[in-house]
Amino acid sequence: MKVEVIAIGDELLIGQTINTNAAWMGARLADLGASVEYCTVIRDERQSMLNAFELALKRVDVVLVTGGLGPTKDDITKKVICEFFDTRLVHDEATLKNVEALFASFGRPVLDVNVQQAMVPEIATILHNAHGTAPGIYIERDGKVLVSMPGVPYEMKYLMQEHVIPRIGEKFELKSLYYKTIQTQGLGETVIAQRIEDIEDEIRAQGIGFAYLPSPGAVRLRLSSEVNDEKQKLVDSYVGSIKERLPAYVFGDGHTSLQEVVGKILLEQGKTMSTVESCTGGAISQSIVSVPGSSSYFEGSVISYSNRIKSELVNVRQETLDQFGAVSKEVVEEMAVNGRTILATDFCVSVSGIAGPDGGSEEKPVGTVWIGVASEGRVLSKKFRFGNNRERNIRRSVLSALNLLRCELLEINIEKS
């Protein structure tokens, strides 16, 4: 089954909105074994839409359209779909009831523009949207399928999971692709390629797909094969070999994030954690809290952005700050050790660095970051040298801090691997 995702909206083309929907849909469809061949973004404009629908229905089996179903005056998708399929808009009572129920639950009156949502293409199957007023529109023609959904991510996700994936999974016989993803943190793409060159050569010789998926501070490796007992065993065994080769850097499989991995280990070990952050400004803490249930192991943090807060709240000694500077092994270790006491947790992660764009020096250039982890009777610290981009430096500091904590929790010696 081949799929094209068409996202409609000037706001996507002029960059006011990032197309996160496409990534989410792609990941879910890949899991199903569907092949997403194209993702096309077009303007909120009649002729572009007609052309895109026609091209897509020629080259793929399923066309998933997002966007352009909102209640405001600039959304025209529904009308163009009627023109393309030579049908008309009719009133749908179930959709109206849904709109009324949603507004009642928010305690807000139903406006005229919202009532318009109940007008739907006559030939379509209407997909109930529990999270919004615009329903999904499902149309089959000549053995192919076109689905139109709202562009609001959580509404699209609901419609995909509840209606679209079950329907297209049933209609098309989905031959699954077998794949495994290995997630790594702390090594660049080329260093990994060099360290596993022999394994990679073997993988390719076996006809197994292999790809590097780099993102700032992390690289994922993807192995893929057909569904076939022998091939699947091979994939699994190569995954094992790579993990063994890079123990301190491979942190997990699949879609699991580093903060989820760390959270799971803390839960299993019954340990608690806290952070004391300077240049990351709460980004580590926030990534921990983004995981539901983190209150079981996360107590809190002190964001000691200024030196005054470092000394007044975290008791970093003034002489340490004066002698070594805020971005130093000595300060980051005092932050971790004192933070662990003040916040009364088993582990405390600390960060102090120069995120940039200013504040660097010859000795400590922008991108210099010290990270510490304190545990009972022990403190480890490590210096990192990132780049010049503030956002990337913060992101890489968070990932490096979480991985350092992971290594400490699992007693992996990161210096030796």
Added chain:
Amino acid sequence: MKVEVIAIGDELLIGQTINTNAAWMGARLADLGASVEYCTVIRDERQSMLNAFELALKRVDVVLVTGGLGPTKDDITKKVICEFFDTRLVHDEATLKNVEALFASFGRPVLDVNVQQAMVPEIATILHNAHGTAPGIYIERDGKVLVSMPGVPYEMKYLMQEHVIPRIGEKFELKSLYYKTIQTQGLGETVIAQRIEDIEDEIRAQGIGFAYLPSPGAVRLRLSSEVNDEKQKLVDSYVGSIKERLPAYVFGDGHTSLQEVVGKILLEQGKTMSTVESCTGGAISQSIVSVPGSSSYFEGSVISYSNRIKSELVNVRQETLDQFGAVSKEVVEEMAVNGRTILATDFCVSVSGIAGPDGGSEEKPVGTVWIGVASEGRVLSKKFRFGNNRERNIRRSVLSALNLLRCELLEINIEKS
């Protein structure tokens, strides 16, 4: 000048990577007055690439290709470009020197795979990449342009700003579009539409483009016209009318973020701030710190995720916690007032809420969030009722907290507007 952006990479189609490049390129090209008509994502596969290049060079003037130039074995873009333009790869000494200099600056040895970067299509103009080893490739044919750049965002951005935008701006006479964006926080799309209905009708009657660009917790409004004195004056005056109609909700223009707006006001007023956060886990603090130079007004935070930290570090009285619960007006006000004292700042923002998915009750359902702002001799608090999605609830809490702080700083009464 019509543009198509082609992003190459299985990782984009299967959702391992979000296509943030397209949004960035779209925004910069729109500012130039270029019209981005299509954005297409295709597989890392020879025939798809050849087809996409051909279709794009038929329907637009400039084709911007990203991705597939990395040093690892799965990247084939450069070879396919040679096939498409009937040319061959040749050695480029300047690129090799750049690769060597970059590796020297990181103190790392140049590997064989990196040397491959110096092989470039013979007919191309080579664009120097100061931030990475893969150069940009610029090819003109029949009055049209195709540019290939790495998919790594900061390398692509460098190449676009330094080389691509100046070149295509010169080659094509760019007729600018005039547009203004108004950024709002705190009201939904339909409520805004209702509150400015008369203004919107007038705008459309004048032939001025008008669009709603919603994202979680914020809605941007975009007005656009041709470049024309009379029309531009009209656009500006309608922008003014909308701001006047929604004083507590319109926070800025253009691409400026709410944290930048708040930072600018704090700098102008010479005031400092801090946060005490529970359910947002440092997300407010982190958004403040994401702005370069925030150390001038931001001191630090306490992330009091557990009740123990609320009472031990922030001195919230145990009786207040027991009587009203952590998510209450009383607790959030103590957090703000005490946080202001402990962190010694002019303003302190506090948040306590139920982000979900669990932890809700009949009386305080998931999505209930209290936000407080303490200033000298004053504390304001406001209850919000968001939805069921943890990530969205955190995002909306951050934006609502920043906007509440903005209103306090500017003495705007949010209750009355």
